[in-house]
Amino acid sequence: MCRTLFLAKMNTSLRLFSSELTCPASESMQYTNSSLRVSCFIKKGGGVRVSNRNGRNAKAVVCCQLMHSHKEEESNERKRKLQEPVLVPVKKADFVRTLLIDNYDSYTYNVYQELSIINGVPPVVIQNDDWTWEELCHYLYEENAFDNIVISPGPGSPACPEDIGICLQLLLKCWDIPILGVCLGHQALGYVHGAQIVHASEPIHGRLSEVEHNGCQLFHDIPSGKNYGFKVVRYHSLVIDSESLPEELIPIAWTSSTSTLPFIGSKDFGKFNTHEVQPDQSIFIDPFLAKVGSGSSNQFDYGKTRSARVLMGIKHSTRPHYGVQFHPESVATCYGSQIFKNFREITDDYWLRFRSSFKETHAHSNACMQISSANRLYREVCRSISAENNAVDQLKKIVHADRHLEYNKAEMKHLEMFNMVNTPHATTGSKCLKLKWRKFGHLAGQVGGAKSIFCGLFGHEAENTFWLDSSSTEKGRARFSFMGGKGGSLWKHLMFRLSHQSDGSSKGGGYLSTEDCQGSAETIFLEEGFLDFLNKELQSYHYDKNECEGLPFDFHGGYVGYIGYDLKVECGVKSNRHKSKTPDACFFFADNLVAIDHKNDDVYILAIHEESSSITQWLDDTQEKLLSLNGSVRVALEIQNSHPLTFYSCKAGLAAEKSREQYIEDVKKCLNYIKDGESYELCLTTQIRKPIEELNSLGLYLHLRERNPAPYAAWLNFSKENLSICCSSPERFLQLDRKNILEAKPIKGTIARGATKEEDELLKLKLQFSEKDQAENLMIVDLLRNDLGRVCDPGSVHVPRLMDVESYATVHTMVSTIRGKKRSDVSAINCVKAAFPGGSMTGAPKLRSMELLDSIESCSRGIYSGCIGFFSYNQRFDLNIVIRTVIIHEGEASIGAGGAIVALSNPEDEYEEMVLKFCLELICQRNSFFLS
Structure with a gap:
């Protein structure tokens, strides 16, 4: 079954103990919910930074209750009992439970759809200001309801509290839970440890770059380097200044080229998130246009731009915390699903190592998915998701707690936040x-x-x-x-x-x-x-x-x-x-x-x-x-x-x-x-x-x-x-x-018809191969995938037609089709x-x-x-x-x-x-x- 924060019964309350772990020392680790204050855009050398940060490593004994600060609560006797770990036979989980924190973005539910399939159960989504720090700790460390956390993209800057919400505290204090930050979440991981957030040499939105990486576990089974097919979609104007990275943050990925790439015209278009397209379908590109694009790119203005290589991924040296600047959930990112699969593996491996460090005397403790207090949230999610959902069916088979467990009003207040869409109203006058x-x-x-x-x-x-x-x-x-x-x-x-x-x-x-x-x-x-x-x-x-x-x-x-x-x-x-x-x-x-x-x-x-x-x-x-x-x-x-x-x-x-x-x-x-x-x-x-x-x-x-x-x-x-x-x-x-079946057909990209047949065809091709119009269209396709993902069965949202050009009496337009099965x-x-x-x-x-x-x-x-x-x-x-x-x-x-x-x-x-x-x-x- 699932492994998660290992529990020991002490004084009628659930509490987790830790041996000494090496982690970065930071005054921020003593912040409370009331004392955490981060000033927006503290300028230094044209960038932004967090004051009072340093990169020193020190040993700290940390209590994972984390309700207000990390404190040394372990007695010498308790620490002595943990010094000789005994390996406990364990196996990887059948599913992984993710807390997905939404930074008010329009791509969060694309991440949700990905994780629902990869994890085996849908994640629970909250917005970054839904919970107080105390409430978050309650669910993470008392209810033990989640195995990992994903921090979504979002507008704004991690330096602005209104933009990032509770995520900074989470990255500082939850050192013992696997976390993946995407885009804004990636920047927050760097920012909270002292890296500077600066303007990129140019904003990149809806455009592709090739990426190389250092081969760490997050990029397992993913090629690296120029012309090897690892192309990613980027939506960002700000970046982490790689020169300001503290020693505890390790760069793991960066752009391998100084140029951005168009989506259509790429010979590797067939590799783009193939799960988005149903088995009997493929991303449609007219064979003639594909031929022109793959062999004659110089005939068209692709809008390529030159800029310095940009940091695309970081990890913490001692914590299971990762960040990627690009968007793995985009329909046009290659190997995006593999990144989420690798993060699941990282989560599995982390909890296996964690459990193996305990003595046999603790082996009687149940994995938290087997006890009712750890399952309340997911049982509520189970009610709000269609019974036809395979992932939820699997969850129902695993959860053995009493289905008729009554929740008190305080718990229900929090559980209501997990309903993505209100339950249909009952009506009196039929x-x-x-x-x-x-x-x-x-x-x-x-x-x-x-x-x-x-x-x-x-x-x-x-x-x-x-x-x-x-x-x-x-x-x-x-x-x-x-x-x-x-x-x-x-x-x-x-x-x-x-x-x-x-x-x-x-x-x-x-x-x-x-x-x-x-x-x-x-x-x-x-x-x-x-x-x-x-x-x-x-x-x-x-x-x-x-x-x-x-x-x-x-x-x-x-x-x-x-x-x-x-x-x-x-x-x-x-x-x-x-x-x-x-x-x-x-x-x-x-x-x-x-x-x-x-x-x-x-x-x-x-x-x-x-x-x-x-x-x-x-x-x-x-x-x-x-x-x-x-x-x-x-x-x-x-x-x-x-x-x-x-x-x-x-x-x-x-x-x-x-x-x-x-x-x-x-x-x-x-x-x-x-x-x-x-x-x-x-x-x-x-x-x-x-x-x-x-x-x-x-x-x-x-x-x-x-x-x-x-x-x-x-x-x-x-x-x-x-x-x-x-x-x-x-x-x-x-x-x-x-x-x-829900279907959306957004139009983004328009050009007037030509006066002659030859001019008309040339204008059509100009639209088809315009990087600007492709970027516009892709951004809206990913947005509509997100909107449908809020109300569709996990895994059902797909894109049977991407960036088709349709011709009307006066204009050519670039049209995409997004579909999904309504819950x-x-x-x-x-x-x-x-x-x-x-x-x-x-x-x-x-x-x-x-x-x-x-x-x-x-x-x-x-x-x-x-x-x-x-x-x-x-x-x-x-x-x-x-x-x-x-x-x-x-x-x-x-x-x-x-x-x-x-x-x-x-x-x-x-x-x-x-x-x-x-x-x-x-x-x-x-x-x-x-x-x-």
Whole structure:
């Protein structure tokens, strides 16, 4: 079974004794929770350091209770009994229990997914300020709940207490527990022992370097040196100054080259974390592009940069403490899994040696996984993870403690922190829904397609209508479209506004206004916010799965609408700095809808009703209208060509939110934050606006979908709010399908199409092989892997498509696909909360980046950067990212655009890219009000 801190029963309490061990002497070892004070960025020679540090080694007798300081508590008699160790037969553990400390990073759950498989059980995740030092010691040394500790990456500096939290104390005082620090955790290991933290010669984010190492156990079975295939992903602006390393810290790895490398174009791409790709899949790179990249790298600008060799790994000379500057958990790091496997081996070996040092008289003590007090945390984690999880099944077999053990309230307070996602709410008022549907084979083409169907059924008034429009189905990017209007007895309209956004104090509470099909309206205050309300609503619906058999799509009725960007306050952000002019969320409950299968050209009509009702009137009426649409194609043309599109009655011209100079200055602010390690990537946005008096919004949308068809396009009209949304988005935010597979398809990297076929192909290749665009995309892929990793079964998150280039009417884009299997105990809404807003619109780390962007951008993004789509009553959903969208609200039209700012960004180029995106949108509206 598992070995861990060896216990001896003394005076009715669990206590661990140690013989004399050599460890670095440091005044810091006497710090208490109240006395630990580290000043931020104490400058010396351009770097930062900890004062009062020295590198002297001394013998210290240490009591591993460590509740306030290391004290000499052992009596001479006790020490005499430990002088003659007797080897105890032991074996390696079946699993290893890790405490994973999250430094508010967006890659922590990638580490979580790795460790869940390698360790045999999922780690327990806490944020760096969740526990006091006393609480941490309680779980480490009294509950003996963990075998090792991993300290995550994170924004900021180890010199700033707010950035690093409890990690400095842990590295100082827990000398007897294996610890691995990643990136910020690596820097903290150096900093806490006196090394200086300085700015790197240049920030490196989402870019690769080759690494060589000294062959220590952490790099067992990993090649070393230039051209040997050990390529790693780096996300950092600060580094440990190798010249300042104290003698107790040993350098174990460093960059082997002065150049960074692109991901695509590497002949070793097949070695990148192959476990991320399912067995029957591989990372896709077009064979022609791979050939060009491997043999002709000089034809393209890879953005290679020169810098001094950088320290990439350290270890402590006497403690089982290690640090790596790079990110082994990244999808593009070679041998990343092997590093975590090696750390498990280090942990196994450490505890084997530790136990072997005790006399036979202590051999009766149980390994802590065999006693109930050491298993309470993992038994709680076991409750919060799907029973289908193999790692948890293994844990259940090993843990023999009483399943009905009652925890006292104090323990439960701490155990609640381990729930990654709230348990789905129980609801009191359940609703039993019945579904009726009809199919019309090969009808769509016969009646003029999706545009003709929408305009014929809903387009004359177009009020309170929706159209989730897969207007681009090329290469199987999308298959189904859904449309509808004001429906039957279950139809209702919901509008939500956050409260007190302007003062930055709101954390999600707000006012929900609803109106039913009869026109009855009410407004209520939702203390827990809109997403909590929607979660409870979806949980309340019951239905017969047999009624859905034969339907090839997952939306059978339910909520259709949008979630605005500012609802980020319900997903972890502390506050909003700006107030949105538009509602923060608007939805219809659609009980009647039309679906189109573009692949088979079929049309479906669906109606849901409560169990006591059996109304089929809408189905009959809609069937009759559908079958009579043959001669009604002209309706769509009339709407599309109606006179308001030329719009000379606009009250004023186009107004940009930021001038060229202001936007360039904002880019420079972002670059400074990146240089200081506050963010890896910041997705900066702005908007243009134009006042209007009158507009045929649906006609505008029909122009948009014709000139720039997109797989996740949408039309929404909320007449009560005087709000219309014309969306031509090519990007999927998140989908949950009937097989419980979550999928995200972030876009990062855009370039305009060429005027000729040859120019177009060259521009496509330029995008494919751009190191800057690859870095942008990789950072967001790793972020989305993290977001899915919070709610998916361990080991299920993978990347079947990495950095594909997709071509649309006006642009080429770089797109990746991330998938994972949803945990059975997680609700649909909580999947969205784990990932919203979409990482491609925020940057990484997400929380810190959103806070910084709020301080830079001058107004709320509103609907832009949020998501549009459906939540079916069967708990399936599909949502896009709101980009390439015209918002028409209360006499004003607006478009948002922006770009990802990374270390390689040039401020002037970023401004030109933002303008390009605006221009492409405006070109799609040629002859419309924007260019009148």
